[in-house]
Amino acid sequence: MAVKGPASPSEGKPPAHFRAKKPPRNPVAEIPAAMNSKPKRSQPLVGFEDSHSVLPMNTPTPSPDRIMQTGMAFWASKVLLSAVELEVFTDLARKPADGDTLRGRLGLHERGARDFLDALVSMGFLERENGVYRNTPETDLFLDKRKPTYLGGILEMANHRLFPSWAHLTEALRTGEPQSETKHEADTFGALYADPARLREFLRAMSSVSRRANQAIAANFPWKDYKTFVDLGTAQGDLPAQIALKNPHLAGIGFDLPQVEPVFEEYIRSLGLADRLRFAGGDFFADPLPSADVVLLGHILHDWDLPRKRALLVKAHAALPTGGAVIAYDALIDDDRRERTHGLLMSLNMLVETPGGFDYTGAECQRWMRDAGFRETRVEHLLGPDYVVIGIK
Amino acid sequence: MAVKGPASPSEGKPPAHFRAKKPPRNPVAEIPAAMNSKPKRSQPLVGFEDSHSVLPMNTPTPSPDRIMQTGMAFWASKVLLSAVELEVFTDLARKPADGDTLRGRLGLHERGARDFLDALVSMGFLERENGVYRNTPETDLFLDKRKPTYLGGILEMANHRLFPSWAHLTEALRTGEPQSETKHEADTFGALYADPARLREFLRAMSSVSRRANQAIAANFPWKDYKTFVDLGTAQGDLPAQIALKNPHLAGIGFDLPQVEPVFEEYIRSLGLADRLRFAGGDFFADPLPSADVVLLGHILHDWDLPRKRALLVKAHAALPTGGAVIAYDALIDDDRRERTHGLLMSLNMLVETPGGFDYTGAECQRWMRDAGFRETRVEHLLGPDYVVIGIK
Numbered sequence: 001m002a003v004k005g006p007a008s009p010s011e012g013k014p015p016a017h018f019r020a021k022k023p024p025r026n027p028v029a030e031i032p033a034a035m036n037s038k039p040k041r042s043q044p045l046v047g048f049e050d051s052h053s054v055l056p057m058n059t060p061t062p063s064p065d066r067i068m069q070t071g072m073a074f075w076a077s078k079v080l081l082s083a084v085e086l087e088v089f090t091d092l093a094r095k096p097a098d099g100d101t102l103r104g105r106l107g108l109h110e111r112g113a114r115d116f117l118d119a120l121v122s123m124g125f126l127e128r129e130n131g132v133y134r135n136t137p138e139t140d141l142f143l144d145k146r147k148p149t150y151l152g153g154i155l156e157m158a159n160h161r162l163f164p165s166w167a168h169l170t171e172a173l174r175t176g177e178p179q180s181e182t183k184h185e186a187d188t189f190g191a192l193y194a195d196p197a198r199l200r201e202f203l204r205a206m207s208s209v210s211r212r213a214n215q216a217i218a219a220n221f222p223w224k225d226y227k228t229f230v231d232l233g234t235a236q237g238d239l240p241a242q243i244a245l246k247n248p249h250l251a252g253i254g255f256d257l258p259q260v261e262p263v264f265e266e267y268i269r270s271l272g273l274a275d276r277l278r279f280a281g282g283d284f285f286a287d288p289l290p291s292a293d294v295v296l297l298g299h300i301l302h303d304w305d306l307p308r309k310r311a312l313l314v315k316a317h318a319a320l321p322t323g324g325a326v327i328a329y330d331a332l333i334d335d336d337r338r339e340r341t342h343g344l345l346m347s348l349n350m351l352v353e354t355p356g357g358f359d360y361t362g363a364e365c366q367r368w369m370r371d372a373g374f375r376e377t378r379v380e381h382l383l384g385p386d387y388v389v390i391g392i393k
Numbered sequence: 394m395a396v397k398g399p400a401s402p403s404e405g406k407p408p409a410h411f412r413a414k415k416p417p418r419n420p421v422a423e424i425p426a427a428m429n430s431k432p433k434r435s436q437p438l439v440g441f442e443d444s445h446s447v448l449p450m451n452t453p454t455p456s457p458d459r460i461m462q463t464g465m466a467f468w469a470s471k472v473l474l475s476a477v478e479l480e481v482f483t484d485l486a487r488k489p490a491d492g493d494t495l496r497g498r499l500g501l502h503e504r505g506a507r508d509f510l511d512a513l514v515s516m517g518f519l520e521r522e523n524g525v526y527r528n529t530p531e532t533d534l535f536l537d538k539r540k541p542t543y544l545g546g547i548l549e550m551a552n553h554r555l556f557p558s559w560a561h562l563t564e565a566l567r568t569g570e571p572q573s574e575t576k577h578e579a580d581t582f583g584a585l586y587a588d589p590a591r592l593r594e595f596l597r598a599m600s601s602v603s604r605r606a607n608q609a610i611a612a613n614f615p616w617k618d619y620k621t622f623v624d625l626g627t628a629q630g631d632l633p634a635q636i637a638l639k640n641p642h643l644a645g646i647g648f649d650l651p652q653v654e655p656v657f658e659e660y661i662r663s664l665g666l667a668d669r670l671r672f673a674g675g676d677f678f679a680d681p682l683p684s685a686d687v688v689l690l691g692h693i694l695h696d697w698d699l700p701r702k703r704a705l706l707v708k709a710h711a712a713l714p715t716g717g718a719v720i721a722y723d724a725l726i727d728d729d730r731r732e733r734t735h736g737l738l739m740s741l742n743m744l745v746e747t748p749g750g751f752d753y754t755g756a757e758c759q760r761w762m763r764d765a766g767f768r769e770t771r772v773e774h775l776l777g778p779d780y781v782v783i784g785i786k
Binding site for chain 1: 458461466468469472475478500530531547551559566735744751752
C-alpha cells in the first residue's frame with residue numbers, strides 16, 4: 001500500500017487557485033421595494049447561479065446546470081407552498097416581525113425557521129432589513145388571505161393535493177390512471193364536491209387562479225352586443241361576477257353541481273350582484289342548459305375526455321341563438337406542441353387528477369367547435385398561459 | 394330574476410379585442426442542436442411566458458407571475474425526474490424514435506405519453522423533428538446511464554426519496570424532525586447504509602452530484618506541495634479518484650462506513666487506481682482518522698449538527714502535520730443569508746433528510762476551523778453552488 005505517513009508540505013499556504021471570479025449577485029435578492037417596480041428575472045430562480053466552470057479546457061461544452069436546476073426546482077416550489085400553508089404572508093401583512101417573533105407566531109421549530117425565512121428572502125418573496133422580515137409588494141398583495149386580491153387558493157390546493165399526487169406521476173404515465181385522493185372514485189368532481197371543506201377549497205382555488213383572466217374577459221369581449229350569459233362550471237361564480245361588475249346591462253347564470261349553490265350565493269351576495277346573477281344547479285352532461293346569448297367555459301373543457309368535451313360544445317351550441325357566442329378558455333397548447341410548457345404540464349396535471357381530462361391546442365378546439373355547428377371560430381391570447389377560443393353560431 | 398331568454402345580438406363577429414400581441418416564442422424550445430452551443434435562458438422555465446396584461450390600466454403593477462411560476466415549478470421538476478426514472482434519455486441515446494415506438498419501449502400508457510414527451514421538448518430536454526424524438530446534447534451527455542458522464546444518480550434519489558420527503562416540509566418546519574424514510578431511525582446513514590440497494594443508489598448519487606466539483610479540486614488545489622490525503626465520507630471514492638487521476642504523485646485513502654468498501658473497491662479498480670488508493674472503514678466520530686497531508690470533507694459537514702461539525706474539524710486538525718490542509722466543500726450560504734438560494738434550500742433538505750444537519754456560511758465554517766486550531770482559513774468559489782473552505786494547520 002502506497003500511502004505513507006504525513007510528509008512535510010513544502011509550503012503552508014497554497015495560492016488561491018479556486019477563485020475563478022467573484023460570483024454575480026443573485027438578482028432575485030435585489031428586487032426593490034417600490035410598488036411600481038416589477039422585478040426582471042434574467043436568471044433561473046434556484047441556485048447554481050454562478051456556474052462558470054473553473055475547468056474550461058477539461059469539461060465538455062454542454063452544461064448540466066439546467067438539468068440540475070429543473071430537477072431540484074421542487075425545493076423552491078415547496079418552500080413557497082409551505083409558506084402559503086403556514087400563512088407567513090398573511091401574518092406579516094398584519095405586522096413585520098423579527099425572526100424569533102415570527103417563528104413564535106407561526107409555530108415553527110427553531111431548527112429550520114431561519115433557513116426557511118431566509119430562503120424566502122433569497123427567492124424574492126420576503127424582504128429582511130435589520131433582522132425584520134416583511135412581505136414584498138407582490139406577496140403582500142397576492143398572498144395575504146385577508147385581501148380580496150389573494151391568489152393563494154390555487155397554491156393551497158397545489159400544496160396539499162397536487163404535490164402529493166404528482167409524486168406518483170410515473171405511475172400515472174404507466175397506467176393512464178389518476179393518482180389523486182379521488183383515484184379510486186370514478187366521478188372526480190362528484191367526489192370532490194361531496195366533502196364541504198374540500199369543495200370550498202377547490203372553489204376558492206378556481207377563483208384565485210382564474211380571476212385575472214375573468215377580468216380580462218369582462219373588459220375585452222364586446223359585451224355591448226349581448227344581454228345574457230351562462231357560465232358552465234361556475235364554481236364560486238367569479239367569472240359571472242367580474243362580467244357583471246364591468247357590464248351593468250348584463251344578466252347571467254352560474255351553472256354548476258347543486259352542492260355549489262351556497263358558496264356561489266354567498267360570493268355573489270357579498271358583491272351586491274344578486275339582482276343580476278343567479279345560480280342554476282345541475283349536471284351539464286345530463287341536464288338541459290339554460291339558454292343565453294353567450295355560453296362560457298372557463299377552465300372547464302380540459303377537465304374532460306374528448307367525447308365529453310365535444311358533448312359540452314354541442315350543448316352550448318344548442319343553448320345559443322344565431323349570432324350567439326361560446327367562449328372557452330384554458331391554458332392552450334401551441335398547435336405544434338413544442339413551445340407552451342405550461343399547457344403541456346397542465347395536461348399532465350389533468351392526467352394525474354382526472355380520469356379523462358387533457359389540455360388541447362387552439363386548432364383542436366376550433367375543429368371541435370366547427371364539428372358542433374359553430375360557423376366561425378378563432379383563438380386569441382387572453383392573459384398569461386390562458387387563451388380563449390371563441391365560436392360564433 | 395333578471396335573466397331573459399336569448400336576445401338577438403346586434404353583431405355576430407366581435408372584434409379581436411383579446412389579442413394583445415403575439416406572445417413571444419418560448420426560448421427553451423429554440424435550443425440549437427450543435428454541441429458547442431450553450432442555451433441562454435432569459436426567461437423562467439415554466440409557462441406563463443407571455444404574461445403581459447391585457448388590462449394595463451386596471452391591474453395593479455405587482456405581478457403574481459413569479460409567485461405562480463415558483464408555486465407550480467414542481468410540475469416541470471417531476472416531469473424531468475420521471476423521465477430519468479423511466480430512462481427516456483438512456484433509451485433515446487441508443488436510437489431516436491417516433492412517439493409510438495418510444496411509448497412502447499418505455500412502457501407508457503397512451504393517455505399521457507405524448508404530453509409527457511412534448512413537455513420534455515418544450516422544456517428543452519428532448520428534440521422532436523418530423524415526429525422523431527431524440528436527446529438534446531445536454532441530456533445525451535448527462536442523462537444517458539451508459540455514459541461515464543451520467544449525472545442522473547442525484548435525480549434518481551431526488552425522484553424517489555427527496556420528492557416524497559419534501560411533501561412533508563411543513564411538518565419538518567413545525568417539529569424540527571426529518572421526514573424521510575429514515576424518520577424514525579436515529580442514525581440516518583447507518584439506516585441508509587444497511588440496505589445494499591439504497592446504499593448503492595445513494596453512493597452513485599453522491600458521485601454524480603459531486604464529480605465536477607471533485608475534478609475542479611483535483612485540478613486547482615496545489616497538490617504538488619503534498620503527498621498524501623484522506624477523504625472522509627468518501628462514498629464511491631470519486632473525489633480520491635479524480636485527485637489521483639490528475640496527480641500521479643499522490644496516494645490517498647477513502648474513509649467511510651465499512652459497508653461502503655465493496656462499492657469503493659469496485660469503482661477504484663475500474664479506474665486502475667488500486668495501487669494508489671485504498672479504503673479505510675470506520676466511524677469518523679468514534680474511530681481514529683488516518684494521518685495525511687490533506688483531509689477532505691466533500692459534502693460532509695452539512696450532514697451533521699454543530700457539535701459533530703466541530704468534532705470533525707478537530708479530528709481533521711489532529712490528523713494533519715503542521716502545514717497540512719483541511720478542504721471542506723459544500724453549497725455555502727452567503728454570509729448575509731440573502732443571496733444563495735441553493736445553499737438555503739440545501740439546508741432545508743438537510744432538515745427534511747437528517748436529524749441535525751444544516752448548511753452554513755463561509756464565515757461560520759472559518760470560525761469553526763479557527764476554533765479547531767487552524768491558523769489560517771479562507772473561502773473560495775469552486776463550481777456552481779459549491780464553495781471550498783480551506784484551513785491550514
